Amino acid sequence: MNTTDAAHAVAHDYPHGGTDALALRMGLSSGALLRNKVVLNRGPENRNHLTLAEAVRMTELADDDRILEAWARERGKALVQIPEAENCSDGAVLELVAESWQSHGEIGKAINETFADGIVERHEVKRIRDAIWTHLSKLFGLSNRIEGMVEK
Structure with a gap:
């Protein structure tokens, strides 16, 4: 979009x-x-x-x-929701880890579906790129969440 x-x-x-x-x-x-x-x-x-x-x-x-x-x-950038320190529980970090694993799997799924018929189409590349952006956002969110747990 x-x-x-x-x-x-x-x-x-x-x-x-x-x-x-x-x-x-x-x-x-x-x-x-x-x-x-x-x-x-x-x-x-x-x-x-x-x-x-x-x-x-x-x-x-x-x-x-x-x-x-x-x-x-x-612009070739990814947005990351910066967590607030009070929302940085171990459970929230674990939830983000699970979400990042799931989004990583979505990349693999999109790539497998793209190469299944031996033809790479523009909409398939977009689906892979969207999955990668989602995954990167999850990873950066995880990093920021852990950073928010740093004791002052």
Whole structure:
């Protein structure tokens, strides 16, 4: 998903009333204006553009990181949820270890399915890449969780 698709999805998936309610909370004049700012097939006649400040505000209000995640991925980066120290129990670390093992298995599964027919297709490469990003995020999250356990 690219940033344009992500912005469209975040605006339209806003769980508390859709684009009309989100636009109001963002201080925009109407839901129609917000829809024009996040339209997927922008023509040259559409002069409404989502600003960076609006994208940040929309992300915060919707509590939805898809724009941020899409941008990070486009830049070759991975986002990691930084744990708070009070949530760093041994059980939470064990849970993250299990999640990382599971996500590692998903990479292998995606690769096996890709090579099963001897033909590598674009959508299969995307599935492998998505599995790798998920796995890396889990590993970085695990590292940060353990770092959060450091005694001060």
